[in-house]
Amino acid sequence: MAAACAAPGSTFSKQLLFLLLVLVLLCNACQKVSLQVPSHLKAEKPIGKVNLEECLKSPSLILSSDPAFRILEDGTIYATHDLLLSSEKRGFSILLSDSQGQEQKKLEIVLSAREKKAFRKRHTKEPVHKRSKRRWAPIPCSLMxxxxxxxxxxxxxxxxxxxxxxxxxxxxxxxxxxxxxxxxxxxxxxxxxxxxxxxxxxxxxxxxxxxxxxxxxxxxxxxxxxxxxxxxxDDNDNAPYFETKLTVFSVPENCRYGTSVGQVTAIDKDEPGTLHTRLKYKILQQIPDHPKHFTVHPDTGVITTTTPLLDREKCDTYKLVMEVRDMGGQPFGLFTTGTITISLEDENDNSPCFTQSSYFAEVDENRIDVEILRMMVQDQDLPNTPHSKAVYKILQGNENGNFKITTDPNTNEGVLCVVKPLNYEVSRQVTLQISVLNEAQFTNAANTQPPTMCTATVTVKIKDRDEGPECLPPVKVIQSKDGLPAGQQLLGYKAMDPETSSGEGLRYKMVGDEDNWFEINESTGDLRTVKVLDRESKFVKNNQYNISVVAMDSVGRSCTGTLVVLLEDFNDHPPQIDKDITICQQEKDYAVLEPVDLDGPDNGPPFQFLLDNSSSKLWTLESQDGKRAILRQRHNLNYNYYSVPIQIQDRHGFSAKHVLSVRVCDCTIPSECRMAIEERDVKPNVILGKWAILAMVLGSALLLCILFTCFCVTTTKRTVKKCFPDDVAQQNLIVSNTEGPGEEVTEANIRLPTQTVNICDTSTSVGTLGGQGIKTQQNFEMVKGGYTLESNKGGGHHTLESSKGGVLGAADTGRYAYTDWQTFTQPRLGEKVYLCGQAEEHKHCDDYVRSYNYEGKGSMAGSVGCCSDRQEEEGLEFLDHLEPKFRTLAKTCVKK
CATH class of the missing domain: 2.60.40.60 (Cadherins)
Structure with missing residues (x-):
């Protein structure tokens, strides 16, 4: 039918017409029906009705071939829009189909316009006939x-x-x-x-x-x-009924007159707006019935209070039997009854009260954290609510804070405890006044009395106990001077026996004296110093030195007190400074000096720094903010150890002289400095004792004897071809892992190379030892820590003489100490190791030490030094074939 409403010419209409044409060919036509209709058809107005069942029983699909008409299921025909029929007839078809689509029928409908009747002109003399009212019209009708x-x-x-x-x-x-x-x-x-x-x-x-x-x-x-x-x-055949079968309302007790409790509602299925559904509410009975506290509005069902006398403690629940009746509450109306429950909410309108007006308790003196009394209260408000939970408070008698009262959450009792010891000698009895209130505030209802605070009196008797001596106060402070010598008397700790109010008969013992500074007099408790008192001691904290003293009576009861000795500072410590300083030339050319004064701030900074005149040519000393100083080089110094005498004074001029050991090193941070410790032996201004001088004289005499023996056993001079590499050690065996200062070798026959180029001479000897030549079979390289001393720094060779400068100033150019050799080789070895680790193309790979590697020419001795992979006792067979002058040295190298 919706399709019939589509506009002609639309796509859907064309498809529908095509479907109708197909179905027309397939179905059988029914008897044609002719209808006379008005010439003017209005939209959505029925124009006639046909019996569809005569054509097809129970059709499920009803379609019209003309979209201007719509057919209902009962056969009623409607025009979808206004139509004006001409004198010619207009027809269309109704297509009927069953639910399975197996049978289709077509019903032809022909519409013809009614002919208008010709009216004759009325003659004035003819009687006028009145038109009667049509009987085909809607007639109001009602059923009971x-x-x-x-x-x-x-x-x-x-x-x-x-x-x-x-x-x-x-x-x-x-x-x-x-x-x-x-x-x-x-x-x-x-x-x-x-x-x-x-x-x-x-x-x-x-x-x-x-x-x-x-x-x-x-x-x-x-x-x-x-x-x-x-x-x-409508007939009044339904009685009204309450919407909720069980209705419960609540209202606070002591509420005001006219307080709304709740609203009841009822339902009546009869016709609304009539007398059959006009309901009236009424309270039939109140349980308990006296006094009457509630009323209900007859039309709205709102229940309100009629008195302000609702008391939960007297009655906590009320029940109302209510009636609802229709017909405006007339006696002949239908009705229903129901029960409404009203419970009263508790208010804090009853103050708690002690069951007794006075209490008595006993407690031993000096007892703490002990329960001495429980106090019971009564409260008519709802239990286990803030309205009935008690809060206790001590009003009087607890000025010293000896007592505390709490509430037991299970029993609501007040628990009185002693939290601070009581002294029988001070007071033998204490009277307390205790009050009680509720957690919740008291209600301010109009019909209730103002709240009253209930109080009770508690008398606490203190029992006497002989508790022994008392150390009061527990900490006593005495003052003393810093540096007080031994044997001096100081006032000690004093205890008292409370029974006698004196200290007679007490014995004292010291149980805490960390540095054993004092001894105590057992009878008086006074102290006597056994050491010099030092404020700067590690046992002194904040100028205080603590001593623990025990006082005992004749039966062994005791107490412990603390005696604090407060030391006044004395300027007895000059400023101190770390005497070992390292200056890294690559980072900076100065060092920061930060002295420390063990004395207090009044005897400490600002400091004054003074430099010795002998060191002012090489160094400068600048003070910074009175606490630090900067030691700076006047010009770049050679890598070595230097002794710098300085003097540091505190604010009162108390000073001390210090000789700084300054190490000038080729590094970026002090920890990278590899300068040997043995170099400290070469220090100017070193004063030797008489025993040291005697030892040096005896050592020199012994050395002369050894040298004389060597001259006697020298071999015949032989001339061989000898090639010396740069910086050779001339067959000197040097222990590279020594951890102590080595001996200075100044013998003239042991020399360092004086040229930087390799020398190959077949006619003369390289070095002499007792005037004889030294036979050698191969080049000898000085080994230091597993690396050779050859160095290529800056593209050229540097000898030991060129690196020394003029610092040491040796008397003979052929005499060099071990420290000179180490000063020469140490920076070059460090640079060589750094280059070996940085070269990506392994340009210096020939400088790596390889275990048992062929080094260009065989050697009887193999690798010598810490880099050898052989065990300590292995590989020493070559010592049996050495020249006679080396046998004595070889014997000293063999572990015995």
Whole structure:
């Protein structure tokens, strides 16, 4: 039917017409129906009705070939828009199809416009006939609910004016006829009388919209379908009932007059807005019934209080038996009763009260954290709520804080405890006044009395106990001077026996003296120094030295006190400084001096720094903020150890002289400096004792004897071809892992190379030892820590002489100490190791030490030094084939 409403010419309309044409060819046509209709058809107005069941029983699909018309399921035909029919007839088809689509029928409909009747002109003398009212019109009709009959009961008659000229048959359709509820109404076909077959429940069906039809014997419908509205009149057949079966309200106790408690609601299924649903509420009974506390508004059902005397402690729950009645509360109205429960909410309108007005308790003196009393209270408010939970407070008698009272959460009792010891000698009895209130604030209801605070008196008796001596105060402070010598007397700690109020008969013992500074007099407790008192001692904290003293009576009872010796600072410590300083030339040319003064701030900085005149040529000393100083080089010095005498004074001029050991090194941070410790032996201004001088004289005499022996056993001079590499050590065996200062070798026959180029001479000896040549088979390289002393720094060779400068100033150019050799080799070895680690192309790979690697020429001795992979006792067979002058040295190298 929705498709019939589509506009002509639309795509859907074309598809529908095509479908109709196909179905027309497949279906059988039914009998053609002709209808006379007005020439002007209005939209959505019925124009006639056809019996579709005569063509096809129970059609499921009803379609119109003309979209200007729409057909309902009952066969009623409607125009979808206003139409004006011409004198010619207009026809269309109705296509019917069953649910399975196996049978289709087509019903031809022909519409013809009615001919207008010709009216004759009325003559003035002819009598005028009045037009009677048409009978085919909606007639108001009502049915009584729950009618008693008899049934079938006549409802109404419909008549058509065309029944005077034609045989008219009447029919109806709609709810109650061919829709739910079925067969409630029927119509006599010939007379048009409509009947009702049974009683009706208005609460189920309040009205029925039924359509009446008038048709001729050939199916022509001269009348439009007639809408008939059958309204069912309400009968008061439903009693009202409360919406909730169990209703519970709550209201605070002591509430004001007119306080709203709640609203009850009832439901009546009869017709709204009528007397049948006009409800009235009423309280039938109150339980308990006296006094009357509640009322209900008869129309709204709102329950309110009538008195301010609701007391939960007297009655906590009320029940109201209520009635709701329709018909405006008239006696003949229907009614229902129900029960409403009202519970009262607790308010703190009752103050707690002690069960006793006075209490008594006993406690031993000096007892703490002990329970001495429990106090019970009564409260009529709801238990286990803030309205009844008690809060206790000590009002008087606890000025010293000896007592504390708390609430037991389980019993609501007040628990009185002693938290600070009581002294029988001071007071033998204490009287306390204790009050109690609730956690919640007291209510301010109009009908309640102002709250009253309940109080009780507690008398606490203190029992005497002989507790021994008392150390009061527990900490005593005495003052003393810093540097107080031994043997001096100081006032000690004093205790007292509370029984006698004196210290007689007490004995004292010192149990805490960390550095054993004092001894104590057992009878008086006075102290005597056994050491010099030093404020700068590690046992002194914040100028205080603590001593623990125990005082005992004759039976062994004791107490312990602390004696604090407060030391006054004395300027007895000059500023101190670290005497070992390292200056890294690559980072900076100065060092920061930060002295420390063990004395207090009054005897400390600002410091004054003074430099010795002998060091002012090489160094400068600048003071910084009175706490630090900067020691700076006047010009770049050689890498070596230097002694710098300085003097540091505190603010009062107390000073001390210091000789700084300054190490000038080729490094970036002090920890990278590899300068040997043995170099410290070469220090100017070193004063030797007489025993050191004697040892040096004896050592020199012994050295001369050894040298004389060597001259006697020298071999014949032999000339061989000898090639010396740069910086050779000339067969000197040097221990590279020594951890102590080495001996200075100044023998003239042991020399360092004086040229930087390799020398290959077959006619002369390289060095002499007792005037004889030294036979050698291969080049000898000095080994230091597993690396050779060859160095290529800056593209050229440097000898030891060139690196020394003029610092040492040796008397003979051929005499060099071991420290000179180490000073020469150390920076070059460090540079060589750094280059070996940095070269990506391994340009210096020939300088790596390889275990048992062939080094260009065989050697009887193999690797010598710490780099050898052989064990300590292995590989020494070559010592049996050495020259005679080396055998003595070889014997000293063999572990015994």
């Amino acid at each position: 609910e729950n009618s008693l009959g008899p049934f079938p009961q006549h409802v109404q008659r419909i008549q058509s004016d065309f029944s005077q000229n034609y045989s008219i048959f009447y029919s109806i359709s709609g709810p109650g006829v061919d829709k739910e509820p079925f067969n409630l109404f029927y119509i006599e076909k010939d007379t048009g009388d409509i009947y009702c077959t049974r009683s009706i429940d208005r609460e189920e069906y309040d009205q029925f919209m039924v359509y009446g039809y008038a048709t001729t014997a050939d199916g022509y419908a001269p009348e439009y379908p007639l809408p008939l509205l059958f309204k069912v009149e």
